[in-house]
Every structure is written in C-alpha cells, then in structure tokens.
Amino acid sequence: MRRVDGAATPARADVERAAERIAGYARRTPVVEVEPGLWLKLETLQHSGSFKARGAFNRILSAREAGLLPAAGVIAASGGNHGLAVAYAAGTLGVRAEIFVPEVTSPVKVAGLRALGAEITQTGAIYSDAYEASVKRAADTGALELHAYDQFEIAAGAGTTGLEILEQTGGVDTILVAVGGGGLIAGVTAAVAGRARVVAVEPELIPTLHDALAAGRPVTVNVSGVAADSLGASRVGRVAFDAATAAGVRSLLVSDDDIIAARRELWRSYRIAAEYAGATAPAALLSGAYRRSPGERVAVIVCGANTDLATLA
Structure with missing residues (x-):
C-alpha cells in the first residue's frame, strides 16, 4: 500500500x-x-x-512528486533526531522547516537544529506535548506534517x-x-x-x-x-x-x-x-x-x- x-x-x-x-x-x-x-x-x-534522514527525505520528496508540498513548508515534532533530519532534508531541498521539541531535548540537538536553520519551538515536558503543539501549528499554517514515526513514508524511508x-x-x-x-x-x-x-x-x-x-x-x-x-x-x-x-x-x-x-x-x-x-x-x-x-x-x-x-x- x-x-x-x-x-x-x-x-x-x-x-x-x-x-x-x-x-x-x-x-x-x-x-x-x-x-x-x-x-x-x-x-x-x-x-x-x-537514520531519521531517510524517512524525512522520503516524505518530502513523495509529497513533492504528488504535488502536495505546500508553500508553507514542513513541520515536525521531535525528541531531537527527527527534527534534525527534517531540518537537514528541508534545507537540502530548499523547503522551509519548523520544528517543535520538548523541554527534555538535549542541548546538543537543540544547537544542531539552530545550526541547520530551522525555526524551533521548545515546549512541553515530553514528545507528545510538542507533537500536540505542532499539530495545531500545522492546522494554522497549512504546512506538511512529518510525523516522527507513525507515517507511511517515514517508515518506508527508514x-x-x-x-x-x-x-x-x-x-x-x-x-x-x-x-x-x-x-x-x-x-x-x-x-x-x-x-x-x-x-x-x-x-x-x-x-x-x-x-x-x-x-x-x-x-x-x-x-x-x-x-x-x-x-x-x-x-x-x-x-x-x-x-x-x-x-x-x-x-x-x-x-x-x-x-x-x-x-x-x-x-x-x-x-x-x-x-x-x-x-x-x-x-x-x-x-x-x-x-x-x-x-x-x-x-x-x-x-x-x-x-x-x-x-x-
């Protein structure tokens, strides 16, 4: 499928x-x-x-092939690695990326996200809190959601x-x-x-x-x-x-x-x-x-x- x-x-x-x-x-x-x-x-x-870069590229490229990549770019919630992957893939492909991460995210990963040029929002105690915030933001902006794991293209890429x-x-x-x-x-x-x-x-x-x-x-x-x-x-x-x-x-x-x-x-x-x-x-x-x-x-x-x-x- x-x-x-x-x-x-x-x-x-x-x-x-x-x-x-x-x-x-x-x-x-x-x-x-x-x-x-x-x-x-x-x-x-x-x-x-x-490994997360594999799914991020597959999701963005699949959407682009189908004509479903919006001008608002992509959005993701992550404990860190998925966000880094989305930021990297989006930067490589010339797509805007917005990343939501929980407060538990390591400073190393937050610094990496900033270095990749992503817009970062750090919110909530755990991943699910950041995810809820990202879903609301995606609904407001129309950005393409890249789920950290529970998405067909993400899993296929991984x-x-x-x-x-x-x-x-x-x-x-x-x-x-x-x-x-x-x-x-x-x-x-x-x-x-x-x-x-x-x-x-x-x-x-x-x-x-x-x-x-x-x-x-x-x-x-x-x-x-x-x-x-x-x-x-x-x-x-x-x-x-x-x-x-x-x-x-x-x-x-x-x-x-x-x-x-x-x-x-x-x-x-x-x-x-x-x-x-x-x-x-x-x-x-x-x-x-x-x-x-x-x-x-x-x-x-x-x-x-x-x-x-x-x-x-």
Whole structure:
C-alpha cells in the first residue's frame, strides 16, 4: 500500500521505491563486522546523525512528486533526531522547516537544529506535548506534517536501512532494532520480510512496543530514563504495531545501566560515538538479553550519534 498521507504499513516494494527516491540524498552507511557473523550498521554516520534522514527525505520528496508540498513548508515534532533530519532534508531541498521539541531535548540537538536553520519551538515536558503543539501549528499554517514515526513514508524511508544490511552483509538471520515510536522497526520489518527475523529492543523505562504487544493494542506508557530524548514516545505508532504484530516481532527490555554500559563499550572498543538510543540495540547483546545461537548471523543497528562527546569517556 502506498500513501502520501496517513498511517499505513509499508511493504518491501514500498521500501524499495523509497530507496530509489532518496538515492543521492541519504547516505549508504557502512556495516562493520566486529566479530564473525556479527555486524554493526552505523547509522551514526547518516546525515544529521541518525537514520531519521531517510524517512524525512522520503516524505518530502513523495509529497513533492504528488504535488502536495505546500508553500508553507514542513513541520515536525521531535525528541531531537527527527527534527534534525527534517531540518537537514528541508534545507537540502530548499523547503522551509519548523520544528517543535520538548523541554527534555538535549542541548546538543537543540544547537544542531539552530545550526541547520530551522525555526524551533521548545515546549512541553515530553514528545507528545510538542507533537500536540505542532499539530495545531500545522492546522494554522497549512504546512506538511512529518510525523516522527507513525507515517507511511517515514517508515518506508527508514526501512531502507534494512535493505542495505541485507546487501552489505550478504544476508543475516536476525536484525536487532531499537524502538521508541517504531518507525524504524516498521520499515525494517517490511524490508527484510521473509529474509531475516527482526527483534525489538527497548529501554525498561519506555516499553512502548513491549506493552502494546502484551495488551494487543497500542497503550500509553510512562517515559523516563537515559534514552528518553530519542526513544521517548509515550505510545508506539499504529504503523509499527501492525507491522510488528504481523511479523511476530518480540520485544526485549534492557535497563538504563545496560544502555550506559553498551554506549561506553561502543566508544571504548570501536570508537563509535553513539547516543543512548543508538546503544539500546547493542545493549541487548552485551547484557545477555539476546543470545546468539551458534552460527547465527546478526546485524545490530546503531541508530544515532547525536550526543555530548564530553560524556563518552
């Protein structure tokens, strides 16, 4: 199914079209085999510092192709990374961007947004507060909304990460994906359907998909912890829930201590500068929450790098 507006679950063909559309805009980021059969997919090296640039480009370019890109430009609410991606993509494409972020957003990300020339409004305690403000503003101005995760083109664009993993590794059995609102896991699940298993990894303090799967529907969770600025959606998106349910995705929970330790290890052993969200999927392996089977080929998405470098040592 292909839609320019509203939520729908993408299929592999939609992700493949997204890959064609954003070629030349999004980077084809490297994978690193850190031990036999274990790869890290370095979305830390993506434009704007996270995988989010893929969905932002796909959403704006899709609207432009359909003649639905308004003169008012684009608007987004974000914990930081999506806003950075939208600001970067809009600047690259010559489109005005307005970004709403919650007060919890890290100063590093706010500074990055300003550097990219976006108009910034910082409001509310958590992402959902900023989102409500952005929806009202979009209704007033007519700007195109770019949802941080629960939108068809956003998820399809994010899924191009999964296509690259399969191409670059020659195929894997399992891909570990951090989940907040779920745009990345929705897209990757579509991209690798029938070719690899996808496992969700979430902070114990933000179990959006985990609790939704247990309840049989998206539910609201409390948001706190070290990864709240990136994975701080209070409810998993419908796109992600439907995709995860259809694919039989399971969710693993990791503690803040696990995430902190994984982030430290990524820097100490590989000199990979990851934010806490970026260290969440690796934390499943390092903590033992996920154990590789003998001979299992596993890829882990390190999804973001927008962090204070002074805190890495």
